Amino acid sequence: MFKPIVVQVVVDKPLAQGFDYLWDAEKLGGLPKIGHVVEVPFARSDSIGLVIKVSDHSDYEIEKLKSVNRLAPLPPLDVASLRLMNFASQYYVHALGETILPTIPQMWKKAENWENIPKKLASAEKKKSKAATLASEGLITEAQLNSDQKNALQELLADGKKENQFRVILLQGQTGSGKTAVFLNWLASILKDESAQVLLLVPEINLTPQLERRVRAYFPDKKMAVLHSGISEKKRGIAWFEAMTGSAQIILGTRLAALTPMPSLKAIVVDEEHDSSYKQQEGTRYSARDLAIWRAHDQTIPILLSSATPSLETWQAAQSQRYEYIRLDQRAQGASLPRVHLIDTRNPQNQFSPGDEKAPKQKSLITKTLSNAITSALKEKKQSLILINRRGYAPVLSCAACNWLSKCTQCSTYTVMHKAGALGKRSILSCHHCGLLKSIPQFCPDCGNADLKPLGHGTQKIEDAIEEMWPQARVLRVDTDSSRKSKGAETLFQEIHDGNVDIVVGTQMIAKGHDYQNIGLVAVLDADSRLYSADFRAAERLFAQLVQVAGRAGRSGVGGEAGGDIYIETQYPESPVYQYLLRHDIDGFLAFTASERAESKLPPYSYQALIHAEAKSLEKAIQFLNELKIRMKTRGIVTKELKVYDPVPKPVMRVAGAERAQLLIESANRKALQEALEMVDQELRQDSQGRISKTSRIRWLIERDPIAI
Numbered sequence: 001m002f003k004p005i006v007v008q009v010v011v012d013k014p015l016a017q018g019f020d021y022l023w024d025a026e027k028l029g030g031l032p033k034i035g036h037v038v039e040v041p042f043a044r045s046d047s048i049g050l051v052i053k054v055s056d057h058s059d060y061e062i063e064k065l066k067s068v069n070r071l072a073p074l075p076p077l078d079v080a081s082l083r084l085m086n087f088a089s090q091y092y093v094h095a096l097g098e099t100i101l102p103t104i105p106q107m108w109k110k111a112e113n114w115e116n117i118p119k120k121l122a123s124a125e126k127k128k129s130k131a132a133t134l135a136s137e138g139l140i141t142e143a144q145l146n147s148d149q150k151n152a153l154q155e156l157l158a159d160g161k162k163e164n165q166f167r168v169i170l171l172q173g174q175t176g177s178g179k180t181a182v183f184l185n186w187l188a189s190i191l192k193d194e195s196a197q198v199l200l201l202v203p204e205i206n207l208t209p210q211l212e213r214r215v216r217a218y219f220p221d222k223k224m225a226v227l228h229s230g231i232s233e234k235k236r237g238i239a240w241f242e243a244m245t246g247s248a249q250i251i252l253g254t255r256l257a258a259l260t261p262m263p264s265l266k267a268i269v270v271d272e273e274h275d276s277s278y279k280q281q282e283g284t285r286y287s288a289r290d291l292a293i294w295r296a297h298d299q300t301i302p303i304l305l306s307s308a309t310p311s312l313e314t315w316q317a318a319q320s321q322r323y324e325y326i327r328l329d330q331r332a333q334g335a336s337l338p339r340v341h342l343i344d345t346r347n348p349q350n351q352f353s354p355g356d357e358k359a360p361k362q363k364s365l366i367t368k369t370l371s372n373a374i375t376s377a378l379k380e381k382k383q384s385l386i387l388i389n390r391r392g393y394a395p396v397l398s399c400a401a402c403n404w405l406s407k408c409t410q411c412s413t414y415t416v417m418h419k420a421g422a423l424g425k426r427s428i429l430s431c432h433h434c435g436l437l438k439s440i441p442q443f444c445p446d447c448g449n450a451d452l453k454p455l456g457h458g459t460q461k462i463e464d465a466i467e468e469m470w471p472q473a474r475v476l477r478v479d480t481d482s483s484r485k486s487k488g489a490e491t492l493f494q495e496i497h498d499g500n501v502d503i504v505v506g507t508q509m510i511a512k513g514h515d516y517q518n519i520g521l522v523a524v525l526d527a528d529s530r531l532y533s534a535d536f537r538a539a540e541r542l543f544a545q546l547v548q549v550a551g552r553a554g555r556s557g558v559g560g561e562a563g564g565d566i567y568i569e570t571q572y573p574e575s576p577v578y579q580y581l582l583r584h585d586i587d588g589f590l591a592f593t594a595s596e597r598a599e600s601k602l603p604p605y606s607y608q609a610l611i612h613a614e615a616k617s618l619e620k621a622i623q624f625l626n627e628l629k630i631r632m633k634t635r636g637i638v639t640k641e642l643k644v645y646d647p648v649p650k651p652v653m654r655v656a657g658a659e660r661a662q663l664l665i666e667s668a669n670r671k672a673l674q675e676a677l678e679m680v681d682q683e684l685r686q687d688s689q690g691r692i693s694k695t696s697r698i699r700w701l702i703e704r705d706p707i708a709i
Helices: 079-091 096-103 111-130 147-157 160-164 179-190 205-218 233-244 255-259 288-298 312-319 368-379 459-469 486-497 538-550 576-582 586-600 618-634 670-685
Strands: 006-011 019-022 037-042 045-055 167-173 197-201 224-227 250-253 265-271 302-307 324-328 339-344 383-387 396-399 416-418 428-430 437-439 452-455 475-478 503-506 519-524 565-570 607-615 642-644 648-655 658-667 699-704
Touching: 006 037, 006 096, 019 037, 045 096, 079 096, 079 255, 079 288, 111 233, 147 167, 147 179, 147 324, 167 179, 167 288, 167 312, 179 197, 179 205, 179 265, 179 302, 197 255, 197 288, 205 224, 205 250, 205 486, 224 233, 250 255, 255 288, 265 288, 288 302, 312 324, 312 586, 339 368, 339 576, 368 383, 368 519, 368 565, 396 416, 459 475, 459 503, 475 486, 519 538, 538 565, 538 576, 538 586, 565 576, 576 586, 607 618, 607 670, 618 642, 618 648, 618 658, 618 670, 642 670, 658 670, 670 699
Parallel strands: 167 302, 167 324, 197 250, 197 265, 224 250, 265 302, 339 565, 383 503, 383 519, 475 503, 519 565
Antiparallel strands: 006 019, 006 045, 037 045, 396 452, 416 428, 428 437, 607 658, 607 699, 642 658, 648 658
């Protein structure tokens, strides 16, 4: 008797189950395999799905099953990648289809274009062979490493037997200590195997071009796939295909690369492992670093976590010897670390007035101490880097007559004033949460006063002040407004590297990982804005950022040379963050933070999850979460090991017209929390279509290991 071929397919919907379809082997050109990408009829249209099961029977009537439309011109996803996706789906309590499908580039999800893809791949290969080799830079061979770096490399290479073992290695090194040269030389030993693949993760798109050039210098004959959201869909689709078929040996990318199929993966490096950019903030809210560690464990391969300021979780694991621990405590070329200066902005002596240095008449955006330091740096032909974590001209526009403020009509935040040229031809008000753009009112909407004033300052306002104070200096602003595309950002950074700029003003994107060669002075304005926050990780994040930005100074200095200066403006110089920074005592700060967290039973001494609720009114969102908390108690989900807090509004309560609340669940036991979340998911799904409650129309989401509460 003829047996039908039945495949179970998952689609990109918030649905826990897969769906059965018939497979016509003759029409589709072969038998199905788990991991095949297919097009199937779903609801009233066609959807792209993934085969997760093949059998000869179904729980439904065979006659009523629909058939698979088309098979993508792709090999099936490898078994290890499917295990990774399955784990991510379970751990982050997200449906399997909506975990897997978003990781596949759009190029492979347009079934109508599948017939043309082989031509696209062939033409891309021709273009690559004709294209001039991309510039490469920064090759430091094993012989050129200093003694510290050589010792670190030897520990990584520690007898060849370890190559096929699971190892987590923390490489902690001062900024400028040459961590990149160490791990690239380590990867060189692994890539001697012609079939081996390595994954190199970076936190930001802006860091990719510089690292790409360095990787090309080390591996000119290896094919590299670059994956991040800043490249075109076609380029990303081709790079993903090269990674998943094993033809690309080096996969370099941001967090989305962590879930890319790689059939011959032999090692992983997570650069700047502490960075919060590795945590996805929409869809499946995974941590790319944590999934990379799970992947290394599953495939019994080594993973290296590199950072000057490791996250508390990673540092603790290294201290307790769960992770191997390698340190680089000297700058690669022997220069000393930058000198740290705290500018107490409460001290009136620090105020400065342009054009009248000795007797200040008005408060300036640049303090007297800092202005003198910038003048000295300019005389010494050294570049200065000014960091302020706010793009735009001013954080808010205000009316002095009636206290009107430029609030966003869609969100519970303020619209930011942007000068002409940044986001359009005219000055505008922009909301950084929902993207709303509005023209600047000519008079106050409430009282009619025409004298509206900007409050506070962003990168544009600081840029203006600097151009006024040092008219001869070449000033460059680097933020997401001035670098809308990755090419734009790369051009700006190249200007700095080429020495065409005297003073750089920018947001945190200038602080991470860049190997500037002539920065003599770094200044951080309004550092306190990130220090005092409801988030218990605020101090840890600020400390990491300050160490990173301080590390941009004096990198090119050689043995014994001064390592530049960092000036930090603060009203609270006595804060532990600044005091540990003064001594460059990273371990001291982490130990201090660990004792605080242990006392408060906060992560890493406990595990957390958030239930997010979004509704038309905050009252409804809070009510939904309160009812959920009561149901958790009555169903026995809440145990002694589990702490469930009362629901509260989110820090930014209103975004794009929706009001948002959250419920925090905490446990000292990871397994107990996981079991509770799975039960909560089942409980919520009973009354939901996808992830929207049928009765109250509340949109909900479970987030595991949140990094912002």
